[in-house]
Amino acid sequence: MTARKPSLFSLPSGSVSDDSPPSRSRSLDRTAAHPPPAQSAKSNSRSPHRRPAQPHHSSSSHGFGTGRHFLVSEPDSIGSPPCHHHLVSLDEEAALEGDGSTSASERDSLLRHGHARGTDSPKRRLTFPSNGYGATHDGDGATLKRSESILRVAGLIDDRSGEYEQFRKSDAELAKMSKKVRKFYQRQNETLDSFLEVDEILENARAKAMTGELIPSVSAKQADSEEEARASIRWAINLNTVVNIVLLGAKIAIVLVSRSMSLIASTVDSAMDFLSTLIVLGTSRFIEHRDWKSNYIYPTGKQRMEPLGVLVFSVFMIASFLQVLIESISRMLDPNLEAPRIPYTVLGVMCATIVIKSGVWLSCRAIKSASVEALQQDAENDIVFNFFSILFPYVGQLVKFRYLDPIGGALLSLYIIIEWTQTLLDNVRKLTGRRAPPQEHQRIAYLLTRFSSRVVAVQHLSLYHAGEGLVCEVDMVLPPDTSLPVAHNLGEAAQYAIEQLSGIERAFVHIDITVNPLSGHLQR
Template sequence: MMASPRQHNPGMSRSPPSFLELSPQQDWGVMSTRGQSLPGLIRRYSLSEGAATRDTDDMEQVAGAQADQASGSSIERPHRRGSILIGDTTSPFRWSGYYTPPVQLKSLRKPVREYYERMNYLVSRYSYVDRLLDSSIARDLLEDYERHWAKNQGQLHTITEEQSAAPLQTSSEESAAINNQAGYNHLTERTPLLVSPDNEVETGGFGHDHASDARRIVMTAIYINLTANCILLAAKIVVTVMTSSVSVLASLVDAALDFLSTAIIWSTTRITTRRDRFRYPVGRQRLEPVGVLIFSVVMITSFFQVALVSLQRLIGDDHSLIELTLPAIIIMVSTVAIKGLCWIWCRRVNDSNVQALAQDAMTDIVFNIFSIIFPLVGTFANLWFLDPTGGLFLSFYVIFNWASTAKEHIAHLTGAAASLDDRSVFLYLVMRFAACIRWVQNLEAYHSGDRLNVEVDVVLDETTTLHDSHDIGESLQYMLENVTNVDRAFVHLDYTEYNLPTHVDHTR
């Protein structure tokens, strides 16, 4: 399962359905950022894979109609605030003209094909940004801010200094204060500051149900792989006892560590899904790369010991042939068959964690096949050194692959910069977001575990009010966080192109 880590190649082409779909759904709810309905809406987009892409005008008609219904007004306003602030930001590019069909890619040489595969990947990312910004999400966010501000501005009061001799409350005032205090007793940490009852009913639980289904699928895949690993571990222990093959020993170590890897994935998945907003305000998603890093060290150390055993066999005086009996061969072939069934099932589940299990199962299939081939060929060809050579080869294969994985996760955990492709996509989104953004002063994208943090400094007109600046900045933040590989986004607003560094450099 975990004998070979999953390799990431950002330059390879990826199909657009891997990004969030923006197809209009009949059960869309009106967005309320302060009423906590926006996360549910974004989850709806992320879980609507496979839906056909509709026309953007239809999308805006659906969302616009719902916004008017939620506001309770049947009079259409001639100028929506969102459209005024964002302005006309139509994309000047038609990215579909730059996309190369896969049929044409097959006829190209490998270097040229890799170049166009990377271009297809960028085209799909830019097209996704266009669909995101051409939808009504950002404009409806601004309308939502305006609607709640108008509704609640009379309820918000500034804090004034306490009078030295404050008059005593009347009985009616005391009863009102008691009633207000009683109304706060049901509040929890998840209660929104400003609640929108209309939106609360429409969006409650929709994204949670889909997220629960996805977690159930992941946990089912983990349990299936855990059961398979237990069976394979017991079978390989029997084969190792029956023979003294180093290649089979390497396969046994791999099976034992597969059991450990499944346990690590299971434990980190359960821990990260249990949110504690007081102890871990931004979640514990970085536990996953930490777990992989720890497992990488264990994997490298274990197979280093297997490599030492192989070298001792090669330089030792014992040149006896390793013979695999028929029961041992049957057991090893059965392990390949079980891993093959796990791979067939896991590859049908459209989830990144389950896809990782599927790729690891395929790697184990290849690993176990070579564990059988090396001693068998050595026996039939009367070549004693093939078995320890095979064990040495498999050990180096695992060591180099997991060393590469450890290096990658160390870079991600220490805040390595995002790729140029990712930064270009973020820059394109910020440049296209609103016409009132005069300059993009700075953009930083860096890893915080497996996902990215994005910080952007934008310059608005100095006459822009705090009201408008806040709504533009927070709407841009939500748009950036709507990109699939972004964990958190931070938008800094300036009124001039000159600004001091955003953060203090403590290394000087």
């Protein structure tokens, strides 16, 4: 039987040198002169610690660009990368434990990076802090601690973090600019903020010890922020529930005192507020409830229920105020219409309603959620609605113009119908897969440019709504000679990183070997 030609396994040059070994072994007898013997497929699958491959510095004809190349034996036609880890080898994790089983001189020889002596390139080496993880540094530079990104260790991202911060404008600089120029730089600062989010995610990626699985990790700061956001949403919904119940009871009482059409419209609005709170509360509880059955029925989560609940409520709101509009028009055409009486008790209740709704609007303004935004819009409508609901009948009573009240009721009904029609259409567009704005595409494109230099091009970047969240589809072009493990690692790492961005519900990263105008999907 003829000997099998070893396969070529390539890694990007990235931030590590071409002489870097792909993995590090616990074994003390590892030498370049005595490579490990080939194992059978059966024994290889049982062994938890395979010997690392020997580095082979081939010419550029063996690979694309300036990648590192390693010869890997393929026992029994079963090829495998030179390490168990998707991004960092299992043996590297063991070497970085620093348990004293390996001498300092051997660790130094195993973990030394950089080119040969006499070159201009600085050395890069790994040290062994007490936390058990290696830290990369250049010369006498600052040591990278345990938070070192697994993507950087594996050479899958570059060192351009914060590259564009030099273009940020401070508040003092913005204050000196004209209005139009200031608006431009404010948008630029917002773009830089989205780039910082990308940098933070890429610099904090983790890998599970001993398994090699890349964790779509969330930093402690981001996890705390998400928990605070969920608590804020629950607080806003509960506050709206209590406020709407109290105001609905108060308005029913004042309508019995004064049969003003504008006040009837305001009472209907409060009833719809209470209904909206119930819909939002029920939807929120339904989304938060998770068990094996719901995970099976809804494999991508239940976040799309949120805009669906807003959609249902919008229909209720529009239908209710169409009835108020019809009643207002009928009163305007009534020649025997009597002017309503507005006592001071009614006036006081309506003023208190405006003040309370203003407080609710301010409390909901800073919370980013489709449900809370619907409650915020509802509170904003209530402020305007309640103000004119008392203004029209009260002024009509003062000037003794009886038709001013139904005119006000009709105008307020038209206002609510137009507002909620816009909300309805906005949620319909999101549920039907509308394309995301250019700012979102810029954020994804920046993230992809931070990855390995082996990425030749990025084509067919599609970002579209699937409810409130966004779905991302992107094709990355790699050289045709890229090995399957490297292509898999790049694609999977990019996919996990994209899904950690705020607002991204799901990401799909495809790998191509040629640049072509085809979208990769059938045109429907």
